[in-house]
Amino acid sequence: MLLKLRTNLREAVRSLLSSVQRTFLALLGIVIGIASVIAMVSVGAIVKSEALRQFQDMGTDFVTVTGLARDDGKAAADVIGLRMVPKLHALCPSLVSMAPYGTSFAQMRFRGQEYAASIMGVTGGFHTVNKLKMVKGRPISELDQGACNCVLGERLTSQLRQAGVVNPVGLNVMLLDNVFTVIGCVERAPDNALRPMEINDGLMIPYWTLKRITGTDRVEAIVGRLRPNATVARAQAQVQNAVGLVLKGVQPSVNSAEALIEQMNRQMNLLTLLLGVVGSIALVVGGVGVMNVMLVSVSERRREIGIRRAIGAKRQDIRTQFLIESLLLCLVGGTFGIALGIGGAWGIAKYQAWLFFVTPEAVWLGVGVSAMVGIFFGYYPARQASHLRIIEALRST
């Protein structure tokens, strides 16, 4: 058996090499199909680990509450003000902490230069709930109240460094027509769809100061932490109930890491479906291509089949020979496909700034699927070869 296998393998290699161009074209479908499957599985694994990694630093109990304004939120009666937050918190036992913040946008001026800055008005709890780390100085605290103090995010800190400021703590900058003193700089927080993106892209000032200068008391969103064992759905129900009591007609939503992972998974499922469909179609097309190549190979080698049968090859021997040939064909295609698929996954990961790694399961899956395609689509031609009438096969040219 092993002996025949080796002989068959040698024959298969020879036969495939004798028509490289045709072999190559037939393989394209297999390559694309396997590549899609591999990319699909790899990206799936990468996304999963990425989701975990993203939320690891922040903790999966982190939640944001959004949708706190009615209509466009222009009038004071349509929004949640800071004073309402403790009342809300009392009605939401599923949340350990709630840190509200408001937002604005302005130019920060320093030494005649202007820097675009997203402004977040925060309270003392904001820093801890977001698990921010200081590079220098201290965070905004309850004691800052209406003071013109600000904490710079990573982008502004590095922009100032380019302007020659080594340590911005203690500097005075112009913001919203007021002089603000920089009291600290925060480290770059890992990007995360839940965390307010303004943390890296702007600066933080006390909520009360923002309210005083802009004249609006509007809580844009609330970040918080879930109590252990509390569910997001429970928290959402509590928040909706609580907000409903002070502001009719709004549907606040509670977003958690869990929900976000869920959402990522949904997006991922879409991608998986797409790649799966492309992969399946390509595999079928590729399989038919392989079948075609094998049928051509069989009809070109009718005489050879006749000779082999005449000198004692059983049907099974002929069938095995052609099956091995199509198996080998598909495994070669599968190998290229695996390489291409991993390359594709690498590209997607690179584009999305995800951490790339190779999943061994994907490689085995690729090998398995291509072997299956080879056997499935090679069976019919191989059977046909083994059932040729010997004298007719011998008579063909």
Place this chain on the structure above:
Amino acid sequence: MTVDIRSSSEVIRLEGIRKSFRIGVLDMPILNGIDLTVGKGELTAVVGTSGGGKSTLMNIIGLLDEPTSGRYFLEGENVLSLDDDRLSEIRARKIGFVFQQFNLLPRSTALENVALPLVYRGVSRGEGEARAMAMLEKVGMKDRARHRPAELSGGQQQRVAVARALIGTPSLILADEPTGALDTRVGQEIMDLFTSLNRDDGITVIIITHDLSMAARCRRQVRIRDGRIVDETAGGSACS
């Protein structure tokens, strides 16, 4: 005159072999009742005009084709009742073919071609190649063992084909117009090979030919016309 042989030394016994092909609604008879017995160690020529049924007979004897009716015993075994796998086995063990067109595998070397029947009998590659080399030496092709068929002359290819037919130590060598594609001198050399194999090693050989000068070198000649054996001679000139 028939050759007196005991049934135990019979290689082939054909009884009332008929073969017809269906063309549309017509049955075209090719063989109309062939009775033939070939004894062990005989050198037999089957002659006749083309289209007379020689090749069909050879295909039936070689188990490549089945007769429409009749009985066929190969070394006493009723082979027409056997399944395809068993027939393949018999072809591998008992019959060696030599074809007019040599029928070597173009991508394989002479050595691999000769060793091929052994592959299907499960002989290891090393042993197979050693035996193939010995067989190539026997037919005078040892120094061409690593060449592919395209690099050999017609006569050389036919020698390789003879070596391939011999390697399984068959009970019977079937040669279908073995000199038909060769010029006269080379054809004579191949005939020399067959006659010496028959004389020295006692191998049973059936040669199908339309060339009477080749047939004349066989002790026994069977003439076929219109699907019947019309004339049978034994003797003539013994193999030289």
